[in-house]
Amino acid sequence: MxxxxxxxxxxxxxxxxxxxxxxxxxxxxxxxxxxxxxxxxxxxxxxxxxxxxxxxxxxxxxxxxxxxxxxxxxxxxxxxxxxxxxxxxxxxxxxxxxxxxxxxxxxxxxxxxxxxxxxxxxxxxxxxxxxxxxxxxxxxxxxxxxxxxxxxxxxxxxxxxxxxxxxxxxxxxxxxxxxxxxxxxxxxxxxxxxxxxxxxxxLDMDEEMRKLFMEISTPNISDAMHRQGAMKNIKPMLNDTKMVGPAITVQTFEGDWAKTVEAIDKAKEGNVIVIYNGSSHIAPWGGLATLSSLNRGIAGVVVDGAVRDIEEIRKIGLPIFATSNVPNAGDPKGFGEVNALINCGGQKVKPGDYIIGDENGVVVVPAERAYEIARRAKEVQKTEERLFDEIRRGGTLSEILKLKKWEKQK
Ligand SMILES: O=C(CO)[C@H](O)[C@H](O)COP(=O)(O)O
Missing domain, CATH: 3.20.20.70 (Aldolase class I)
Structure with a gap:
């Protein structure tokens, strides 16, 4: 009414x-x-x-x-x-x-x-x-x-x-x-x-999808995906950060940073480098790799593992997400694979899947559903804007949602 x-x-x-x-x-x-x-x-x-x-x-x-x-x-x-x-x-x-x-x-x-x-x-x-x-x-x-x-x-x-x-x-x-x-x-x-x-x-569909992903939050996307897609234990290394792009994936191992750095040269402008490393004690990523990525036009990096050189990462300003930060780096040994199907933060990631990160964390959206999810997440955001407005006018969230009425009936 x-x-x-x-x-x-x-x-x-x-x-x-x-x-x-x-x-x-x-x-x-x-x-x-x-x-x-x-x-x-x-x-x-x-x-x-x-x-x-x-x-x-x-x-x-x-x-x-x-x-x-x-x-x-x-x-x-x-x-x-x-x-x-x-x-x-x-x-x-x-x-x-x-x-x-x-x-x-x-x-x-x-x-x-x-x-x-x-x-x-x-x-x-x-x-x-x-x-x-x-x-x-x-x-x-x-x-x-x-x-x-x-x-x-x-x-x-x-x-x-x-x-x-x-x-x-x-x-x-x-x-x-x-x-x-x-x-x-x-x-x-x-x-x-x-x-x-x-x-x-x-806009063409790709431009529109990118624009939408930039406008919406990872919680909007998680809601649109019925709570699927969020990576576990992956945190932003910067405040007020936003990252959107298709994945280039890296499978690597504890103490080995060769493939993570090779991926920088293989990545296209706008890619997000998504790395499985699996160690929270030895970092396969740091400040030099971050600057090199910035110069290549990479949109951001996600590491299931540790990163180091946090002050430099902050100064460079490229969005980096990881499970932890430590002082140790490994060595370039050369094990692993670029653009393999990997598991990162408990989510399967294949090359081309859309990766979105912000202060809440990181979500992965399968490439084949990326446009649809961007549109659905935009609808989630619009609905929330209206709810925020109604709460500002004095309603409580449970009244506005008519929570009791819509609880599952036995
Ligand atoms: O009939 C409808 C859905 O079946 C809607 O009323 C109609 O599509 C208009 O809404 P929107 O502009 O959000 O599409």
């Missing part, structure tokens, strides 16, 4: 009640919003898959103006839902989420008479880099129904959607998961009203 109020202040036209909210609170979610916002158009994202008529009737009677049906529902469900919508004076919106042939299905639904077609990439799909915007242009030229677009829209993608032909822009996370909902809404509003002013360069 509070978020809706702030979004209205920011200039939204319609209020969409999301599916998880409806599943949590039932039709009361719609009733309450209707009571509190009598003048606003209310969209009930029912994601109807069956019993079209019954579910449209429920939502319409609770106060919805627009009811969402799944585009993948059988035509019989769509037609029945449409009849109920006409009977109760509401509009039917069909959601193209996960539709195998979205353009063809949009045309069919338009012919059946659906009022609004929602070109939508779901939240889980967005995490893998899918966006609805490219489809808007293709579908807009083929149908008469109004076109809505949804799926991770921000100022830029909202503007691009309008320019491509969208009539309705649905924005969730980039409004509701912010610490200033009114301000976030105003920005989206401005961009929807003046789409030509929002032509920022679109």
């Amino acid at each position: 509070q978020i809706a109020k702030e979004a209205v202040e920011g200039g939204i036209d319609w209020i969409e009640i999301g599916t998880p909210f409806i599943k949590s609170e039932g039709m009361d979610a719609i009733r309450t919003l209707r009571e509190n916002f009598p003048e606003h158009t209310i969209v009930a994202d029912m994601k109807i898959a069956d019993t079209g008529s019954l579910e449209v009737e429920m939502a319409a009677k609770a106060g919805a103006d627009i009811v969402m049906v799944m585009a993948t529902a059988d035509d019989s469900t769509i037609k029945d839902a449409l009849q109920a919508a006409q009977k109760y004076g509401v509009r039917l919106m069909a959601d193209l989420i996960s539709t195998p042939k979205p353009v063809q299905r949009a045309v069919e639904l338009d012919r059946i008479g659906v009022d609004i077609i929602n070109i939508h990439m779901g939240i889980d799909q967005q995490m893998t880099g899918k966006t609805p915007v490219d489809l808007v242009f293709e579908i807009a030229s083929k149908i008469r129904a109004d076109i809505a677009v949804a799926g991770g829209l921000d100022e830029q993608t909202a503007a691009r959607s309008v320019e491509a032909g969208a009539d309705i822009v649905i924005v969730g996370g980039n409004i509701i998961h912010t610490d200033n909902v009114t301000e976030a809404t105003k920005k989206i509003r401005r961009s929807v009203d003046n789409p030509q002013l929002n032509q920022a360069k679109k």
Whole structure:
């Protein structure tokens, strides 16, 4: 309710009640919003898959103006839902989420008479880099129904959607998961009203992932990975430190620093050198290797083992993480391997896995899931920003989370 109020202040036209909210609170979610916002158009994202008529009737009677049906529902469900919508004076919106042939299905639904077609990439799909915007242009030229677009829209993608032909822009996370909902809404509003002013360069997936990893914390990432990925007993050697990059790995042994130093020359700019050494008494890494790494453009170093020359490491300022610090170094003997699969801080690390370190410690994100985890961790961060804001306003954490209500029931 509070978020809706702030979004209205920011200039939204319609209020969409999301599916998880409806599943949590039932039709009361719609009733309450209707009571509190009598003048606003209310969209009930029912994601109807069956019993079209019954579910449209429920939502319409609770106060919805627009009811969402799944585009993948059988035509019989769509037609029945449409009849109920006409009977109760509401509009039917069909959601193209996960539709195998979205353009063809949009045309069919338009012919059946659906009022609004929602070109939508779901939240889980967005995490893998899918966006609805490219489809808007293709579908807009083929149908008469109004076109809505949804799926991770921000100022830029909202503007691009309008320019491509969208009539309705649905924005969730980039409004509701912010610490200033009114301000976030105003920005989206401005961009929807003046789409030509929002032509920022679109980042490619690698650039976007790196930017996200720089913005989020290792706790955000650990949450997004369901508590997997954190290295054990690995601590930062610097305060206020941040490291992001793909791994180059080193397997080495107690008292031998040859391979760790060879890895500096093999690493590419932006790599994080991840070393398994296994000794907390003899350091395979120190100040000279740190300066050499800085000169090569290496993003940071993680050692499952000890490091030395802490004052020099601090002066050089390259992010270094290790289990301990000791004065002893070993010798260059030459055992071990560069770019083997290693175990570091209890985590498997292969070359190319993403390594993120900050004052909390280090997490490893498998290369094949790195983009998705960066996106999911950003969502965790946004949700936390909102929670921080609510605590600042005086709520307690357990009240805000409704902890008792959501504890596991026996
Ligand atoms: O229907 C939804 C999820 O299934 C969301 O309401 C929709 O995707 C908009 O939210 P976001 O902008 O966060 O994607």
